[in-house]
Amino acid sequence: MIVLPAAAFIWLGMVLAISFLEAPLKFRAPGVTVPLGLGIGRIVFAALNRAELALLLVVGVALAVGPRTPALVGMAAALAVLLGVQLGFLRPALRRRSDQVLAGDDTGTEAPRSRHHLVYIALEAVKVVVLAALGAAALVAIA
Template structure:
């Protein structure tokens, strides 16, 4: 059971890490460079993609919690890094996403003149923290 939990922890951590890199740092900025993608269209796509990403992150985060909690061979660095990643996700979902959703709703309703949301910078900063924490957690989980 221990090695299965260890494998689950490693797999879930690196899949989560890969999803954050691929979506947050590749897809999100690149979609606005595609021909014909306006800000409202890009925001509509982003809203769908990030909602799906966040659901996947919650599932993967739960798998990491189960793995780290049940596999005795993990050290403090794996636990701390996992907690940091989960805390960053929680702040994104509970605090930052609602602010971003309000601005996105206004833009999709036609209000393109309002000020840009600073919440986006907070979300990006939390994505960086989360990515680094997941990388550290993944390496710590692999090395035991």
């Protein structure tokens, strides 16, 4: 069943495009202030996270009805945990920080990135590796 590798690689492309391309580049565009970039980022990441939840559901259904190995199930579970930590813990902490900046608290624009932000980026990098491995392993499983 091609659904599992397709979902993994679509998800991988979305994370690479948004987290590692769009997110850092938007702050380099002329006229984009930190508050404007944060506002755009909130909208973009909310949409990405909704798509990620949908793709996680697709992955789960594909594993439930199609070929599965312990490795595929383990990688899918790892993705669920990664996304759960990001959405349940890190995103709320990052939202609180961006609320301060959007409310006009200039300390948020001068301070270095928060630990939450750095952990979020690290988890995105881990997610990229897991998604690539899941997609490749799923292709092997259906071959």
